[in-house]
Amino acid sequence: MNDALLRIDDYSLSYTTAHGSLPVLDGVTLSVAPGEVVGVVGESGSGKTSLAWAIMRYLAGNAIEHGGSIQLQGEELTTLKAARLRALRGGRLGMVFQDPSAALNPTLTLGSQMLEMLTRHRGVSRGEARRIAIETLGDVDLKNPESMLARYPHELSGGEKQRALIAGAFACRPACLIFDEPTTALDVINAAQVLELFGRLREETGVAALYISHDLALVSRIADHVCVLEKGRIVERAPGRKIFAAPDHPYTQSLVAAVPNPRRRLVAESEIAAHANARERPPLLTLRGISVDYGQRTTLARWLKRPDPRFRALNPFDLEIAHGEIVGVVGESGSGKSTLAKALTGLVNHRGEILLDGEAVSSTPRGRADYRRRVQLVFQHPDGSLNPRQRIGELIGRSYRLYGLPEGETLSQAVARSLEEVRLDPTLASRYPHELSGGQKQRVAIARAFAARPDVVICDEITAALDVSVQATVIALLLDLRRRHGTAYLFITHDINLIQQIAHRVAVMYRGDRVELSSAEELADGPKHAYTRALLAATPTIASSARVIDDEFSAPTMDQE
């Protein structure tokens, strides 16, 4: 342990808030040997990002350190002078950030942002730095490196930006690099390329790395050792390969259990049989040739013969959803999956036909209101979809006011029952959204949708912003509600592992087209379309990391069954 490159010893940190001192890191001890990759896994609030800031010596003004040491190659960082620190940062101690779009200055070219690092840390002239930058970009398979240097960040794709940033960090010859969720903001396939690049550069340079992520499946695949961080403490440290197969600590076990495993279906097979019978009835929802165009062409633009700015976000799309069926829609950002949700709920104009119970939706106000009641939508970000100035009771009560109370119930009784149905304390009705956690807010959004007694609920990435353990409970809740009310779901997600667990059928979207529509079994046996295969290959799964998962550890998600 003495030859450790980065060494953190009994380090503690807290933040001073209006409500007193908030402990963030508690006696953290870890070390990274030369050439080693150590993963740090934890959920939001575990302190994993604070750990990165502590190492980079970039702490918020209200941070208070309570002893412990952080050493890089034997040099103590916690007491380092500012000038020495600047020489280290970006040089021997580099960092790669979560969102490459946010980490790049929008008003400076990529070249200017790469060159300033190289001249600073390699001590070369601008001309030489330029040569190195071009060589580096070419090295990571970015096309036309010369013209790329002259481009502004908005002219590059997210994957290109992140690859350029990683290449730049490596080009400064670091001893240790800190990666803070470098693939979270990227699409699956871009993320896979970035990971591949990381693996290659690491092998070539032998750099040591601390890889911070919430994604246990991903970290266990690339890290030599994984540290599991819970509420500021490292509760388990184990080799990457072992952590899935045999997690020791109960917290790690619950984390592993919550990771979606495509092999483990959460919808009982008997239900699928029942669902086959349901198909005899007319489908609940029929979509015929639904397509959406964005943008509009002004008369002036037409006169001036400007190029048509309209583009098709969704090509004609057909789908039938049976009563009680869960249909998954998977795709990357820009694939048209959220556009589909917006079209179905009338948030954007569309062409094509929507049938409800085999009949065209009436265009009378009453008919439209009936459709809106029966087809409900839950959004990705509850912060955006819950009015911050309304209490939870008002938010849910609004559905009852619009669509009528169940017989024999008062408004407050109905709201209380709604909250109980989503396993929230009925007293929360008098709270405001900001007083709730992310998972609780999403439950409120679900309760609001179900207060309308819908036949189908469209879930647009509703778990994407949640921690994996919270995601598991929200999914369990949805399945429970479906069992009670027979609700169908159109479940939109980028997570192909998750969708394989719960969907009866899965539609795969790519650039506005539905490239595949398969049953879950067909998808598991082997997808038909090349894009689906690429998507599956790029997705790290728990199954590819560990073969055996004890059923006992699956408790949190299975208790509803």
Place this chain on the structure above:
Amino acid sequence: MNAGYVGRRLLTTVYTLLVVSFLVFAMTQLLPADAAVTLLGNSATPEALASVRAQLGLDQPAWWQYWHWFSGVLSGDFGQSMRTGQAVAPMMFGALGRSLLLAFLALVLMLVIAIPLGIVSALRRGKAADLIIGIISYVGISLPEFVTATVLALLFADVLGWLPATGYVPLTEDVAGWLAHMILPTLTVSMILVAHVSRMVRSEMVDVMASDYIRAARLKGLSSRRVVLHHALRNAMLPTITIVALDVGYLLGGIIVVEEIFAIPGIGRALIVAVQSRDLPAIQAGVLIIAATYALANFLADLAYAWLDRRIQYA
């Protein structure tokens, strides 16, 4: 910068000016002033009035008058002053030149003072320096220019006797004299703008300094100077440019008051004289010139914005 963007902005500017010319003309039509009466006085005979009206084209329909006036404007002819009988254009453009010099000085002085003040108070947010700059700024914002002007004139001209209180010396005759006469008006005009713009720079700078890309720049190991001046200032200046362009409109309004107080023969004074003597061609020319200056300032601001932030051109 792509030519299409510049062309589009230019087209918008020209269109704005067309609308303004129409409004200016319509306004003078509505004024309760009869040009013939203004020229000949109240005791003129009806025959004399009628012949002057025919001579000026006042008996023609409004659209014809507009076209007559507007085609003149396009060739640089704003008509004859009713007060002096001389051509309006050279008089107004001469006044405009003196005003623009004053405005330019005020603008430069304002930027030189306001941007560093804004940066310092943003970087030392909540510290004593920020507080003091803040208090001075708010005092500056809340004082109208006629108060500032009077106080400055009292202090520097009457009490200290360092500078002349009023008057104007042409730049071409005596540079030092010109400068001495310009210092107080320039200070007065820039005072309120300094306060306004430094607050703007401060709040933008605070936001930008908290952004992810500034954090990334710091963690690259760049010096504070480079982070602030190269990475942050550029972004903080973007909304500020828009504000400065809007302030040019204010500047032109403020100049009218300041020119009157310090007796500088600029466009503001010329306009006041024109209004007082109901000199319609001079009023039209003055308003149109001020509007054109304002439109041009906004056009330049758009170009500066697009040059600093290349994403703009695609919007």
